[in-house]
Amino acid sequence: MLLRLSATLWLLVASPALAADRTVYLTFDDGPLAGTANILDVLQAEQVPATLFMVGMHAEANAVNRALVQRAKSMPLVTIGNHSYSHAYNHYRHFYGDTEGVVADMLRANTVLGLKPAVHARLPGRDVFRLPSMSKDDNSLGLAQAGREDPDYEFVAASGFWLYGWDHEWVHEDSGKPVQSVDHLVSEIDHLFGYGHFVKPGKLILLMHDEMFQDAFDGKAKLAALIAALKLRHYAFGAIAGYD
């Protein structure tokens, strides 16, 4: 009886610590787009924190998108991050060849999105971290390219931005359709927490894209299923402001 009670107590005491040691940061890039409204619906229903790294050009494209930005801003658990104004027009090497242009583009998105420093941001096309406590370059770039772009990252960071890359991605096809099933993604996340090395220990930044969550891909149900599965496994959900 005593043993049994101790085991129960141990579980009660250990569970919160376990959860605190395994935090998932949900991040959604490139919105507002088709899919953003579904994301906000699910976040509201599930009451978990998340970060939407938005593109200024998309935010000002039409009234629907402007309303999505306002809705996201009104949600206490949602952080709006800066993902540039132009998304580099998807020509990253050209974009990062012009340091002052990069900074101007990021600052223009601040204006459109109504963000004030220090701004949480993710550079388009680059898995780069520049935070007060740490700095990490994009491993997919060669050393030479990373070296050429380093002044861009430093200048952006010095202009009032905290830059976040990611640890893992829920990948999508060109159409935006998610590649991994929810079950597969959750098993990847379990595996990473068991064996992986994160940028920061015990903290997994999950990269997703708004377009994955449109109705055509059953986005609402898939995101809800992911969050439910992570809750069931006692992962904690982190707001990006608490990451560094």
Ligand SMILES: [Zn+2]
């Ligand atoms: Zn992007």
